[in-house]
Amino acid sequence: MTHRLFAALPVSDDLAGRLLPLKLDGPGLSWRRADQYHVTLHFFGGVSIELAEEIAFRLDRIAFLPFQFAVAGVGWFGRRQPRALYARLAPSAELEHLASACRDIARELKLEHERRPFIPHITLAYCNETPIDNVKTWANTYQALRTDHVSVDQFHLYESFTGRGTKSRYQIQATYRSGL
Numbered sequence: 001m002t003h004r005l006f007a008a009l010p011v012s013d014d015l016a017g018r019l020l021p022l023k024l025d026g027p028g029l030s031w032r033r034a035d036q037y038h039v040t041l042h043f044f045g046g047v048s049i050e051l052a053e054e055i056a057f058r059l060d061r062i063a064f065l066p067f068q069f070a071v072a073g074v075g076w077f078g079r080r081q082p083r084a085l086y087a088r089l090a091p092s093a094e095l096e097h098l099a100s101a102c103r104d105i106a107r108e109l110k111l112e113h114e115r116r117p118f119i120p121h122i123t124l125a126y127c128n129e130t131p132i133d134n135v136k137t138w139a140n141t142y143q144a145l146r147t148d149h150v151s152v153d154q155f156h157l158y159e160s161f162t163g164r165g166t167k168s169r170y171q172i173q174a175t176y177r178s179g180l
Helices: 013-022 049-059 093-108 132-142
Strands: 003-010 029-031 038-047 067-069 071-077 084-089 121-127 150-152 154-161 169-177
Touching: 003 049, 013 071, 013 121, 038 049, 038 093, 038 121, 038 154, 049 093, 049 154, 049 169, 067 093, 071 121, 071 132, 084 132
Parallel strands: none
Antiparallel strands: 003 038, 003 154, 029 121, 067 150, 071 084, 084 121, 154 169
16 A cells, blocks of 8 residues: 655644635636645655655654745746646745755655755645636736745645545644754
8 A cells, every 4th residue: 555645834724814815716726625735845655654654754854943934926837738826935945945855855765756846835726727817817816915924843744645626635644843
């Protein structure tokens, strides 16, 4: 049996509440529930129980200090054929460090890993043949979105149980706290 694992920051109820109003009706949009919001640091994919235990052990060895992040606009993946709408996070050296440490674990364990640059974000909706003009209108409407800074002193190892649309669920397998 494989376990679909990813490391991510949780999203507070307050921040989720700021993001929920961005939801608009439109063709092909599958909006995520607030309890599904997170900031993915790294997706490890489907792994065996032995590899899952090794990932958990190595994540526990990542040293990081508490830091903050904030939402700074919106965007979408899939320039011409939109795949997902997201809230973009402002640049953060601490967040980049944490994501990089997670990517290093995947490389060390010779797991498939994302080769594209890390774009810190919170996925809000998935797109299925959503017209690009609808996506552009949504992005223009919410581009000025800014939130207060959110404090981070922990991240989680989640297991993903896939389903259609909002039926996917994530279960925390381990929690890792900052050094202070």
